Amino acid sequence: MRKFALLAAVALAAALTLSACSKHEDEQQAASAQAAQVTRPADKNDTEGWNKYLVQLLQKNLQGMSASQPYAYLVTPGDTDEAKAQNDRQLSTVQDTVARGVLPGNLLAFAGPDSAKTADLVVTAFTGAKAGSFKDVIVLFIGDQADQQRVEEAIKPTGATFRFVQM
Amino acid sequence: MSLKILDTCVNCDVCEPACPNKAISLGEQFYVIDPALCTECVGHHDEPQCMVVCPVECIITDPEHIESHDQLDLKYRQLMAMEPAA
Numbered sequence: 476m477r478k479f480a481l482l483a484a485v486a487l488a489a490a491l492t493l494s495a496c497s498k499h500e501d502e503q504q505a506a507s508a509q510a511a512q513v514t515r516p517a518d519k520n521d522t523e524g525w526n527k528y529l530v531q532l533l534q535k536n537l538q539g540m541s542a543s544q545p546y547a548y549l550v551t552p553g554d555t556d557e558a559k560a561q562n563d564r565q566l567s568t569v570q571d572t573v574a575r576g577v578l579p580g581n582l583l584a585f586a587g588p589d590s591a592k593t594a595d596l597v598v599t600a601f602t603g604a605k606a607g608s609f610k611d612v613i614v615l616f617i618g619d620q621a622d623q624q625r626v627e628e629a630i631k632p633t634g635a636t637f638r639f640v641q642m
Numbered sequence: 643m644s645l646k647i648l649d650t651c652v653n654c655d656v657c658e659p660a661c662p663n664k665a666i667s668l669g670e671q672f673y674v675i676d677p678a679l680c681t682e683c684v685g686h687h688d689e690p691q692c693m694v695v696c697p698v699e700c701i702i703t704d705p706e707h708i709e710s711h712d713q714l715d716l717k718y719r720q721l722m723a724m725e726p727a728a
């Protein structure tokens with residue numbers, strides 16, 4: 476809640492500042508905000524760049540979350556042994572979470588440079604999830620449109636609120 | 643100094659496997675660093691690995707746990723001595 480009170484205060488201050496500014500200043504502000512944005516990395520193996528980019532998308536899509544922090548699950552691309560080990564570890568963490576259920580107000584986000592791989596992890600982890608176990612929980616999938624439907628269908632029985640963000 | 647994670651953490655788990663001292667774990671609401679185990683990566687790396695990998699830059703030096711480089715080095719040696727033999 477603290478984070479949301481702070482975000483609300485920042486948003487209000489920004490709105491007041493903008494209304495008092497000239498168009499020129501607006502443009503300058505927009506330009507500097509743009510500069511602070513992390514752009515989508517071209518290289519799928521730029522892990523640090525991708526993590527920053529995906530977490531930025533996550534932070535812009537926290538609406539409705541009442542918990543203090545989201546839970547981000549970042550899926551590693553590639554088929555190296557290291558990537559496989561990381562994703563197996565990630566899958567088992569998510570499966571444990573799904574088996575336990577999640578308290579209302581939380582937000583779980585799934586993302587990775589390889590949208591299909593992220594979607595596979597979500598679909599596997601949510602297979603057999605208890606009906607209604609994610610009521611009032613938001614599940615955010617950051618990926619490609621092509622994978623949206625199967626992820627949405629996989630989480631549907633849990634009662635979670637599904638949110639898709641194009642990466 | 644050991645390091646500290648701020649509440650802007652998004653619980654992404656990226657820092658935990660990067661820590662050579664297993665000093666990072668999921669706390670009640672977000673990830674935390676155990677000051678007894680954090681050497682600021684002294685003995686392992688030139689810079690704190692968790693700070694390098696954190697995508698939201700929410701890891702800072704903890705003013706409540708100030709230690710010199712020598713103290714961190716001593717902590718590193720003590721931790722190594724406690725490691726079970728392979």
Ligand code: SF4
Nearest residue numbers: 661680682683690692
């Ligand atoms: S600074 Fe190094 S030892 Fe300390 S928590 Fe971060 S990764 Fe671990």
Ligand code: SF4
Nearest residue numbers: 651652654655657696
């Ligand atoms: S890398 Fe940063 S955001 Fe992710 S769990 Fe660690 S401290 Fe939190």
